[in-house]
Amino acid sequence: MVRVGGTAGGGGQEFEAGRHFVGFGPSPFTSVTKVEPVFLGFGIETDKYNDYAGQDVRGKDVIVLQGEPTDGRGHFLLSGSKQESEWSTAFRKAALARDKGARSILMITFAPSSSFSLMADGMGEALTEPGYELTAPVRQPLSGLMLNDAPPSGLGTYLTSLELGAALLGATPEALGQYVFGSYTTQRPPQDALRPQSFWIVVPQTRTELASENVLGLLEGSDKKDEVLVISAHYDHVGIQRDTIFNGADDDGSGTSAVLELAQAFVQAKKEGRGPRRSILFLLNAGEERGLLGSDYYTGHPVLPLAQTVTDLNIDMIGRTDPRHSPTDRYIYLIGSDKLSSQLHALSETANDRYVRLKLDYFYNDPNDQEHLYYRSDHYNFARHGIPVIFYTSGLHSDYHKATDDVEKIEFDKLAERARLVFYTAWEVANREQRPVVDSNKP
Ligand SMILES: [Zn+2]
Incomplete structure (x- = not known):
C-alpha cells in the first residue's frame, strides 16, 4: 500500500x-x-x-x-x-x-x-x-x-x-x-x-531466498590468456505458470545449445593445436528473465577482470524465423555490434562475408526501435561496463514467452548456420593481434 x-x-x-x-x-x-x-x-x-x-x-x-x-x-x-x-x-x-x-x-x-x-x-x-x-x-x-x-x-x-x-x-x-x-x-x-x-x-513482505547458479566454462588461451572473450546465453526461462511448463526451446534453448557447440568446437581446435590466443569464457546465465540477474551477478563478480574482458557475444533466440522474414530468408539480427567498437562491427561483417554470408539485419539496432532489444538480454550488462558486445537473435515471434515455444518449432539448419557465424566472429576476436578498441558509446 x-x-x-x-x-x-x-x-x-x-x-x-x-x-x-x-x-x-x-x-x-x-x-x-x-x-x-x-x-x-x-x-x-x-x-x-x-x-x-x-x-x-x-x-x-x-x-x-x-x-x-x-x-x-x-x-x-x-x-x-x-x-x-x-x-x-x-x-x-x-x-x-x-x-x-x-x-x-x-x-x-x-x-x-x-x-x-x-x-x-x-x-x-x-x-x-x-x-x-x-x-x-x-x-x-x-x-x-x-x-x-x-x-x-x-x-x-x-x-x-x-x-x-x-x-x-x-x-x-x-x-x-x-x-x-x-x-x-x-x-x-x-x-x-x-x-x-x-x-x-x-x-507486508515475505522474502524467500532462492539460490541459482551461472554455469561457466573457461578455455584458457595461449599468449594472450589474461584477456577473455565471453560467449553467453541464458539457460533459464519463465518457468511453470498455472500448471503449464514453458519449455523455452527458442528462448533460450537455442542460444545455450549454440554456446555448447561453440565450446566443443574451440576445445577440439585446442586439442588439434589451434587453441585460442585469448581465453574464452562460455557463460550460461541464470535469471535472465527476472531482470538479467545472472549477467548482473557475473559482471559484479567476474572470473577475469572486466578490464581484460574484450567482448561479449550473446546469443538469445536464434532458432526461428520471425514475421519480418520469409521462411527461406537466411538472416540474423545483429544488435549492438557498432555501439562501442567500430572494429568489432567491421570484423563481424568480414567474418560473415568470408564464411557464412547470412543477411545481417540491423533493424533492431536502431535506437528508436520500439522493442529496444539492446537493453533486453545479458549482453547489456557487459555493454554498460564499456565492454563491446554483439547480440545475436532471429527475432520475436508468436510463441515468444508462451507455452508453445517448443522444440518441434526450432529450425535446426538455421540455428546451426547462425551459430557458425558466432563461431567465426569469436575465432577472430580470440585470435587477432589487437582486442577490439572501444571508440564510441552509442545509445
Ligand atoms: Zn531470452
Missing part, C-alpha cells in the same frame, strides 16, 4: 497495490518506509532534453512521468515527428535510473485507476498491444511500457495510475497534462511545476 500524507500508523490518502500501482522486481522497501522522492520530469537524459541536469539521484527514489514531451496530437519533441523515441519505454528510463544509482523509480502512467487495475490484471497484454492509447488528460502511447519484461535488476520499479501519480506530485491530473504540454512548448523540463510529496510505503 502507498499512503500519501498521514503518519506511519495511518491517515492520509491510501492507494492499493494492483488497483493503483504495480511493482516489478524485488522491492527495496521493508515493512513501513517513509519515502522522500525526487521528481525528475520524464526521466530523460539526452543532449536535447535533460531531466537529470544537476541532479544526483544516488540512493534516491525517483518519480517520473511515463512517455516523453508531446504536443498531445502525436508529435514528439525528441524525434521531431510522430515517431516515439526510445524514451517512450519504461525499460529505458528504469535502466538509466538504475545506472544513476537510484533506489527505486515510480513511473506515473496516464491511465486512470479504473483502467489501470484492468491492465495490471492482464500483466501487459493490453499495455503492449500496439497503438493502445489513453485519452485523459493527454494521449501518450502505452506501447512502450513492456510489462512482459523484467525491469533492470537492482532497482525497485513501479508503475502508478494517474490518480496516485497526481497525489504523489500534489497536483491534479490536469496539472500533469499541463506539464507534458509545457515541456513540449518550452522544449525543456518545466521548472518548479510539480512538487513531489513524501509518502509511506507499507509492505
Whole structure:
C-alpha cells in the first residue's frame, strides 16, 4: 500500500497495490518506509532534453512521468515527428535510473485507476498491444511500457495510475497534462511545476531466498590468456505458470545449445593445436528473465577482470524465423555490434562475408526501435561496463514467452548456420593481434 500524507500508523490518502500501482522486481522497501522522492520530469537524459541536469539521484527514489514531451496530437519533441523515441519505454528510463544509482523509480502512467487495475490484471497484454492509447488528460502511447519484461535488476520499479501519480506530485491530473504540454512548448523540463510529496510505503513482505547458479566454462588461451572473450546465453526461462511448463526451446534453448557447440568446437581446435590466443569464457546465465540477474551477478563478480574482458557475444533466440522474414530468408539480427567498437562491427561483417554470408539485419539496432532489444538480454550488462558486445537473435515471434515455444518449432539448419557465424566472429576476436578498441558509446 502507498499512503500519501498521514503518519506511519495511518491517515492520509491510501492507494492499493494492483488497483493503483504495480511493482516489478524485488522491492527495496521493508515493512513501513517513509519515502522522500525526487521528481525528475520524464526521466530523460539526452543532449536535447535533460531531466537529470544537476541532479544526483544516488540512493534516491525517483518519480517520473511515463512517455516523453508531446504536443498531445502525436508529435514528439525528441524525434521531431510522430515517431516515439526510445524514451517512450519504461525499460529505458528504469535502466538509466538504475545506472544513476537510484533506489527505486515510480513511473506515473496516464491511465486512470479504473483502467489501470484492468491492465495490471492482464500483466501487459493490453499495455503492449500496439497503438493502445489513453485519452485523459493527454494521449501518450502505452506501447512502450513492456510489462512482459523484467525491469533492470537492482532497482525497485513501479508503475502508478494517474490518480496516485497526481497525489504523489500534489497536483491534479490536469496539472500533469499541463506539464507534458509545457515541456513540449518550452522544449525543456518545466521548472518548479510539480512538487513531489513524501509518502509511506507499507509492505507486508515475505522474502524467500532462492539460490541459482551461472554455469561457466573457461578455455584458457595461449599468449594472450589474461584477456577473455565471453560467449553467453541464458539457460533459464519463465518457468511453470498455472500448471503449464514453458519449455523455452527458442528462448533460450537455442542460444545455450549454440554456446555448447561453440565450446566443443574451440576445445577440439585446442586439442588439434589451434587453441585460442585469448581465453574464452562460455557463460550460461541464470535469471535472465527476472531482470538479467545472472549477467548482473557475473559482471559484479567476474572470473577475469572486466578490464581484460574484450567482448561479449550473446546469443538469445536464434532458432526461428520471425514475421519480418520469409521462411527461406537466411538472416540474423545483429544488435549492438557498432555501439562501442567500430572494429568489432567491421570484423563481424568480414567474418560473415568470408564464411557464412547470412543477411545481417540491423533493424533492431536502431535506437528508436520500439522493442529496444539492446537493453533486453545479458549482453547489456557487459555493454554498460564499456565492454563491446554483439547480440545475436532471429527475432520475436508468436510463441515468444508462451507455452508453445517448443522444440518441434526450432529450425535446426538455421540455428546451426547462425551459430557458425558466432563461431567465426569469436575465432577472430580470440585470435587477432589487437582486442577490439572501444571508440564510441552509442545509445
Ligand atoms: Zn531470452
